[in-house]
Amino acid sequence: MSALAHIGGSTSGSAPAAQPTPTKRGKVAYLLLLPGVLWLIVFFVVPLVQLFTVSLQSKFPGYPGYYYRDVNFGNYLTAVVDYWPHFARSLLYAGLATLLAFILAYPLAYAMAFKAGKWRGVMMICVIAPFFTSFILRTIAWRQILSDDGWIASALNALHLLPGGHITETWVAVVAGLTYNFLPFMVLPIYASLERADPKIIEAGGDLYANGLTTFRTVTLPMSMPGVLAGTLLTFIPAAGDYVNAELLGSDISTKMVGNGIESQFFRVVDGYPTAAALSFTLMAAILALVFLYVRKYGTEELL
DSSP: OHHHHHHHHHHHTSOOOOOOOOOHHHHHHHHHHHHHHHHHIIIIIHHHHHHHHHHTOEEOTTOTTOEEOOOOTHHHHHHHHHHHHHHHHHHHHHHHHHHHHHHHHHHHHHIIIIIOGGGHHHHHHHHHGGGGSOHHHHHHHHHHHTSTTSHHHHHHHHTTOOTTSOSTTSHHHHHHHHHHHHHHHHHHHHHHHHHHSOHHHHHHHHHTTOOHHHHIIIIIHHHHHHHHHHHHHHHHHHHHTOOHHHHHHSOSSTTOOHHHHHHHHHHTOTTOHHHHHHHHHHHHHHHHHHHHHHHHHHOHHHHO
16 A cells, blocks of 8 residues: 555656657658748749739839839729729629529539439549630630520520520620639539538438428538538639630620729730739739638538
């Protein structure tokens, strides 16, 4: 007993174990992060700072195309006042394209995850295959599909469902092009979430006498929300900044987006660099604000 007490007393009275010092493995992990950090600094942070400084520059009087360093926030006022319709169209078109992509992508991702069987690989190839073709070529091909003598416009005209007589050079063509080009970015994250889901949990909803709609709303959709959130962001953000679809499928003025305004100021206007930079930063700020609100409201931590 005394020996046990002695052992217990020595154990209870011993000093706490010292905290382990950083090991060589921890240093190696930081070294592995270094290339990625340097890449982000050189190719993201530095250009972003340079773009911000350009957005504050002023035109040099009497010398078109020359600027001097200044703190001219009037460029941002010009960007908002002169291009607010472009901002509104960009957010509206991107939102519609994201919604349509979700409506089309979710059934396809669900079928790939639970119903495709041996055809899953073929369906995956069909989703990814458009990436092997140039973005511009895909958009030009879409213009041919929606042309006035194409089968879609002809069928709608025959049914008297096309009041203007054409689809191209309208907002419908722009939204259709955005939806088509960014659809894979919605399909793949949703499929990844559904593919990892346990089918037994979904079947449990039916065992508890829930109908198909209730099971989908309360079980399947919440389980796939990480993919829905990722797919929405991957679709909305590039669609809001796109200018190719509006340039090739839209009209001269009424369907232009912010990307078209940036491209015009950067390449076609002699003194347009500061305005183009201000447009870019304003669009980025608007998208970041919307993304923050979206993630705050529909974040997966509150749904799962």
